[in-house]
Amino acid sequence: MATFLENKVYHDDDSLFFSENLDQITQAKFQVPWFYRAEFEVQSSYAIVDNYLQVKTHGISSRADIYLNGALVVDKNVQAGAYAGRTFDIGSKAIPGKNVLLIRVYPTDYNRDFALGFVDWNPYPPDNGTGVWRDVEIKQTGSVAFAGTPRLATTLDGTVQMKADVRNWGSASTTADVHCKIFDPKDRELTNLGLANGVTLAAMSVQEISMKFKIDNPLIWWPAQWGEQPLYNVSCTLSTRGQLSDVMPNVRFGIRTVTSTLNEFNDTTFFVNGKPFQVLGAGYTSDIFLRFDENKLRTQFLYVLDMGLNAIRLEGKQEHPFLYELADETGIMILAGWECCDKWEGWSYNDEGSGEKWKDADYAIANASMRHEAAMMQSHPSLLAFLVGSDFWPDDRAVRIYVDALRAFDWDIPIIASASQRGYPDLLGNGGMKMDGPYDWVPPNYWYSDQLGAAFGFGSELGAGVGTPELRSLKRFLSSSDLDDLWKHPRKGLYHMSTNVSSFYTREIYNEALWARYGAPTSLENYLLKAQLMDYEATRAEFEAYGAKWTAERPATGLIYWMLNNAWPSLHWNLFDYYLHPAGSYFGTKVGARLQHVAYDYLTRSFYLINRSKSSLGPCTVEAELLDVNGTTISKTATRTQLSPNNSTRLFEMTEINQIRDVALLKLVLKGNDSVLSRNVYHLTPKPDTLDFDNSTWYHTPVTKFSDFGALNTLPQADLSVKTLIKMRKPAGHIHVKVTLQNRSKLPAVFVRLNLVDFFDRPEIDDDGSVDVVPVTWSDNYVTVWPEETLELEVNFRLGGQLATRAVRLEVDGWNVAKQTVGVSIKGGGLQE
Known part of the structure; x- marks a missing residue:
């Protein structure tokens, strides 16, 4: 499918993903083998002794025959498994000049093959991900070559242990010299290691070489929230008889340690460089057609950091080497691992998955897969752990294969049995993670309870199922009747949810809460406004609760x-949409995951002071003001306290919340050294949502009585003034704009949305020819502005790409704020207010 799209047979930008078009593609054409063909030249090189040629595979889904010049190199029984990268000698089949490499891939079946599936996340791609999805390399060397990348293990005192495998492709024994250089993060050579000289290699053998060195005054690699990401570099050459035989690509590494422990509750806690590290992350997925876009990934990682997250989880979506390199550079930690619900978990005790049970040949594929991925990942400081199981743990034979493979590649970080508490193998013990849901909507007080997925222990995958795109994104993949279904048919199955046989094919649970809490929508626009408030509230509560309970008696x-x-393009389960536009779930997360923050506990009506940094910020002030919807202050207080590092503290209960009649707004502000560290507004009712935990399912906890926020629907309009000022033009067309919101009313301006758009003379893009500006980062958004308050926000975006560079404007609206548009003029390369 990726090849069809690249060659314009199909078009995902304007048709393939629209409405139910994807369902119209016949699967018959993907039920036969397909061929990939490439030509390459074989040339002799005076600098290389002899000439040996190898083909290296890194990712073919899921079985393939490989031919060179019409001769079979290896068949589908050997080249099997989407991650089973292998190296084959093709020298005897190569010829001088032009050579033809041909790969025949066989149809993938998620239940039969070790592939990259999507479980119930979205409809299956028509080709089931069949094809060459990672690079295939042709490598020319001398008789002695490096077999894979080196493994590096570091300690905080600067000791580095490096190991590498060297292969003799020749039919006679030989002696080889290995020479390595180490460079610091500023690319200055630190040491010249003429080590492992005179290594004797038997014919057709592989031998491990090892070298240890010490870096004085080492620069320590930290996750982004805690510090910098200095990366060292090592490069090596391999020579025989005084002439170059192979060159190892430069490998970057960071000096850091990662460990984990199980506490008395069997919950896993990770430690980075000896410090307890609370994981606040989200589940990453590959593109549905396994296309890989480095620029898109850069934006996704930019958003991860902007939201304050520190990790991503890859459930069977190990992606490309660039992902790990970018994570190293940006300080994002990675939980890698295999996926659930298909062949990867075809165990006799798995009563939920559909994968075929493993046979002897499957264990060999699993071994090759684990060894290839271990070799690719091992040197990266961004790796936090590898989960060898997801919903279920592997059987004893597979666990031994996985563990032996990882340890053979000097894996120096935790190996986790599974992401759930269904069971575990003796070899690894309890994985220390829970998978008790929810996956669909729950109210914010859920997260402060002591049951299921609430804020205690390690929740490996959980959320309120939110992630509603805004209108311009929706119009890119939904028809007018699809858009009507969102708010006119709240129980209808929707193609852009999960698969039609999953528990997530409708928005029924979500919509029941929206109708009950905020009232029936009066239009599509009204529905989306209420949905964004629901999404914002849901993600903020989840991340706040886990931050608040980080140092509780049973820590989160x-x-x-x-x-x-x-x-x-999907209608749920995201923190930003497929088109990279952030909305309510994004900005709720951004508030809830702030490094320094004060949060409201919906259950006990108390406040928590959160400091996720490793530094103490000294004395600070927490200000709390409770306001009714008419703008009258119910209560106002301020408290002086301290911000301890990497900690959370319960402050006090706000009893005045009992005085709320219908709906009130609570503003919490955290100040340190006269600067605002966090500002946060909640909408509250005197009676919280009532949860029925006894009737919970694996994905949802029912609500027997909903909170009533109907009073918000009768709010008078607020008078909001909006001004923009371009503060600077950054290099390469990056623009930094200050936005000033001034509420000139005596009542609050509730849930104010800000969005940058660009206008084209192309009405087919949207009714007015406009598109959302992406990527874009805001200091805050979807904000509530207090009566007569002035609030300053900042937004960053860049010129180029889709931008017309002449008509960027700021759209502003809100719950009780009329829509207005403010110009941000960009003319002739100059910038104007």
Whole structure:
């Protein structure tokens, strides 16, 4: 499918993903083998002794025959498994000049093959991900070559242990010299290691070489929230008889340690460089057709950091080497691992999955897969752990294969048995993670309870199922009747949810809450406004609760929100939509995951002071003001306290909340050194949502009585003034704009949305020819402005790409704020207010 799209047979930008068009593609054409063909030249090189040629595979889904010049190199029984990268000698089949490499891939079946599936995340791609999805390399060397990348293990005192495998392709024994250089993060050579000289290699053998060195005054690699990401570099050459035989690509590494422990509750806690590390992350997915876009990934990682998250989880979506390199550069930690619900978990005790049970040949594929992925990942400081199981743990034979493979590649970080508490193998013990849901909507007080997925222990995948795109994104993949279904038919199955046989094919649970809490929508626009408020509230509460309970009696040691992104345009399970536009779920997360923050506990009506940094910020002030919807202050207080590092503290209960009649607004502000560290507004009712935990399912906890926010629907319009000022033009066309919101009313301006748009002379893009500006980052958004308050926000975006560079404007509206548009003029390369 990716090849069809690249060659314009199909078009995902304007038709393939629209409405139910994807369902119209016949699967028959993908039920036969397909061929990939490439030509390459074989040339002799005076600098290389002899000439040996190898083909290296890294990702073919899921079985393939490989031919060179018409001769079979290896068949589908050997080249099997989407991650089973292998190296084959093709020297005897190569010829001088032009050579033809041909790969025949066989149809993938998720239940039969070790592939990259999407479970119930979205409709299955028509080709089931069949094809060459990672690079295939042709490598020319001398008789002695490096077999894979080196493994590096570091300690905080600067000791580095490096190991590498060297292969003799020749039919006679030989002696080889290995020479390595180490460079610091500023690319200055630190040491010249003429080590492992005179290594004797038997014919057709592989031998491990090892070298240890010490870096003085080492620069320590930290996750982004805690510090910098200095990366060292090592490069090596291999020579025989005084002439170059192979060159190892440069490998970057960071000096850091990662460990984990199980506490008395069997909850996993990770430690980075010896410090307890609370994981606040989200589940990442590949593109539905396994296309890989480095620029898109850069934006996705930019958003991860902007939201304050520190990790992503890859459930069977190990992606390309660039992902790990970018994570190293940006300080995002990675929980890698295999996926659930298909062949990967075809165990006799798995009563939920559909994968075929493993046979002897399957264990060999699993071994090759694990060894290839271990070799690719091992040197990256961004790796936090590898989960060898997801919903279920592997059987004893598979666990031994996985563990031996990882340890053979000097894996120096935790190996986790599974992401759930269904069971575990003796070899690894309890994985220390829970998978008790929810996956669909729950109210904010759910997260402060002591049951199921609430804020205790390590939640490996959980969330309120939210992630509603805004209108311009929706119009790119929904027809007018599809848009009507969103708010006129709240129980209808929707193609752009999960698969039609899943528990998530409708928005029925979500919509029941929306109708009950905020009233029946009066239009599509009204529905989307209420949905964004629901999404914002849901993600903020989840991340706030886990932050608040980080140092509780039973600590909340980590959470992976389900999910970060979508494989295709979707109506749920994301923190930003497929088109990279952030909305309510994004900005709720951004508030809830702030490094320094004060949060409201919906259950006990108390406040928590949160400091996720590793530094103490000293004395600070917490200000709380409770306001009714008419703008009258019910209560106002301020408290001086301290911000301890990497900690959370319960402050006090706000009893005045009992005085709320219908709906009130609570503003919490955290100040340190006279600067605002966090500002946060909640909408509250005197009676919270009532949860029925006894009737919970694996994905949802019912609500027997909903909160009533109907009073918000009768709010008078607020008078909001909006001004923009371009503060600077950054390099490469990056623009930094200050936006000033001034509420000139005596009542609050509730849930104010701000969005940058660009206008084209192309009405087919949208009714007015406009598109959302992406990527874009805001200091805050979807904000509530207090009566007569002035609030300053900042937004960053860049010129180029889709931007017309002449008509960027700021759209502003809100719950009780009329829509207005403010110009941000960009003319002739100059910038004007």
